[in-house]
Ligand code: HEM
């Protein structure tokens with residue numbers, strides 16, 4: 001009488017039945033690969049350049065908003081005629097924090113509050129958070145995605161490696177205007193003459209155009 | 212190779228079954244393992260992680 | 270099939286076609302739950318189609334608010350209600366028939382059915398009237414109407430109760446000695462499912478009750494990150510329940526179609542126990558690009574305590590097709606590596622749905638799932654359409670397709686009605702597998718290029734700082750949505766066939782036609798192909814399939830890290 005996976009095991013000591021060769025080979029090979037992934041993931045934390053575990057702090061919404069405002073007051077760029085630089089219908093300020101400085105991204109429904117300007121190869125301390133609900137920070141075209149949580153300052157050090165115009169899109173649903181949250185970011189290289197062109201682009205930047 | 216279709220042992224064999232086999236036949240042990248493992252390792256540890264995020268002071 | 274002893278025969282009817290003993294209360298409950306599941310699939314599938322037709326750039330059918338309503342409704346109706354009603358239904362069957370057991374406390378089971386139904390209906394209505402446009406994840410501080418949370422809580426409690434009934438039934442059967450020895454693998458899988466479900470729904474209560482109080486204004490502080498940590502213990506584990514049930518269904522269908530048994534009980538059960546111990550830890554992979562947790566917690570959990578759960582899946586990946594292969598080889602289909610597979614009953618939707626589900630789940634859902642839950646890889650796909658691409662590979666082409674296949678067998682068995690519209694049924698599995706598979710692949714491609722998920726307008730027409738996705742990206746999204754429409758058609762064919770079956774006439778005998786011997790079996794016997802082994806291996810064909818999968822996984826995995834290494838430095 002043959003039995004199937006739908007029948008009680010007709011064998012009192014089924015635990016003692018030997019494992020077939022195929023299964024043994026597969027379990028060994030499969031788990032060896034699993035261990036490679038484990039070692040690789042941990043190894044990347046120590047030697048890789050991209051790790052998002054970062055640091056986090058609890059903040060108040062007002063406190064974070066103030067930090068962002070202070071940064072804008074201090075570092076919003078001026079154009080040739082001395083006017084504060086801003087772009088888009090909602091006049092989003094263009095802000096350049098000195099290399100090594102703190103860049104606050106205080107996202108809120110339904111806008112990215114600043115257009116950061118970064119120098120190629122310099123490291124910046126980004127503080128990413130939200131002033132209302134969860135948002136998703138998605139930096140295009142490199143497709144770097146981070147979750148923004150109100151009340152939590154997500155601190156990560158970014159070192160850009162390509163010049164040009166980047167885009168930011170919100171990719172966590174944040175309310176009925178979610179699809180309005182498009183933003184921008186510039187990476188320039190002043191030493192090599194790759195600078196803002198004053199028309200929403202970067203002269204000689206590597207990244208630009210459609211994503 | 213194991214041939215299930217012709218049992219080599221008498222099913223009424225009184226020899227006690229292996230510990231692992233008994234474990235798998237016992238829903239209460241499995242229940243304990245299945246609840247305790249994720250509750251402690253994922254949920255409680257995770258909640259502690261969030262609770263221990265330092266306050267920035269702003 | 271059943272080798273057990275029937276006690277209390279008055280509580281059973283014996284299926285004239287399969288000889289199985291069906292416990293009467295269990296089959297009524299199973300029918301009610303499966304039928305309800307199908308109604309939610311109908312609703313959720315229609316909403317999914319509207320979402321797809323909106324994301325299709327050239328069609329863009331719904332206005333933004335309705336799009337977000339439809340998307341929330343789609344997620345809730347299919348992910349929660351379709352899957353979990355179906356699972357409760359089949360679980361009642363699995364813990365009774367195979368071991369001739371009587372379901373414990375059918376009255377309470379009916380009570381919980383109504384709780385689930387009222388909860389599900391309440392939540393769905395709140396979503397459809399625009400009072401809960403928060404997505405199924407409902408992350409605070411986004412707030413829905415309190416009745417939405419009440420609905421979810423009722424559903425979760427209603428879904429929790431059956432798990433105790435399932436365990437009680439198994440214990441009672443053992444005590445009443447309705448069977449001897451260890452329970453069948455199929456029932457064991459359902460036991461594992463029930464235990465995972467208890468953890469899951471308890472987590473649901475733990476997080477949804479405070480959220481309800483908060484939505485009513487009784488609690489003021491709702492910590493957004495704390496919610497996410499506990500919410501994913503709920504929401505990710507519901508996926509693990511789906512997986513455990515669909516794997517149980519795979520083993521079952523291999524038994525039903527081919528008389529397959531586990532290659533080795535110890536190995537298959539260990540794989541389930543690895544799930545029990547480690548699968549839920551994977552909940553963390555939703556939080557890998559979030560602030561506020563240490564590398565240690567992330568790593569331990571996202572690797573399932575050292576990839577134990579991945580190992581479990583890889584084992585099932587061999588033993589499920591391996592069971593079929595061994596059974597087929599013993600019937601004479603033993604030429605070469607794949608005769609057993611070529612001569613399988615591909616025109617039978619029970620088989621085609623099952624095998625497509627196995628392959629697509631592994632290659633689309635599995636490979637990508639393992640890769641994206643690697644900590645650093647996660648930040649290059651998090652919240653892009655890669656994510657829905659991946660999980661339509663798991664929950665649509667994996668779980669849902671397995672449920673389609675199983676329905677074509679279990680619904681005629683339970684109702685004693687012949688399968689209606691067999692032609693549609695035959696097409697449905699291929700259409701759904703192909704369509705949803707295309708959708709998954711192209712969404713993943715578009716996700717790699719940055720297309721955001723849950724997004725009404727990737728042309729950013731009304732944004733203050735608009736930008737354009739390239740024509741290539743638009744094209745990828747379009748192809749994905751064409752796939753979604755094809756898949757939706759497959760789901761529709763399934764629904765017509767199964768609803769037709771439910772409404773059909775009872776037949777004395779022949780509701781389930783005897784499974785025809787696969788073409789070629791007899792011929793194979795004649796020319797003497799009875800040697801089941803090749804080079805000392807039992808199931809060489811399945812091993813080759815698995816090694817192919819592993820090769821793809823390895824290549825894909827390193828390709829992701831290769832790309833990752835080219836982006837900005839992030840610390
Ligand atoms: C019937 C055919 C189906 C179609 C046409 C379809 C289509 C879609 C589309 C276009 C999206 C939108 C992705 C986005 O914009 O982010 C989506 C999301 C989703 N689908 Fe499906 N889908 C189908 C079947 C299923 C099934 C069977 C399940 C699960 C059992 C499922 C679960 C989900 C979930 C959970 C989401 C995410 C909702 C969210 O982001 O909140 N879908 N689906």
Ligand SMILES: [Cu+2]
Nearest residue numbers: 135170174181
């Ligand atoms: Cu947003």
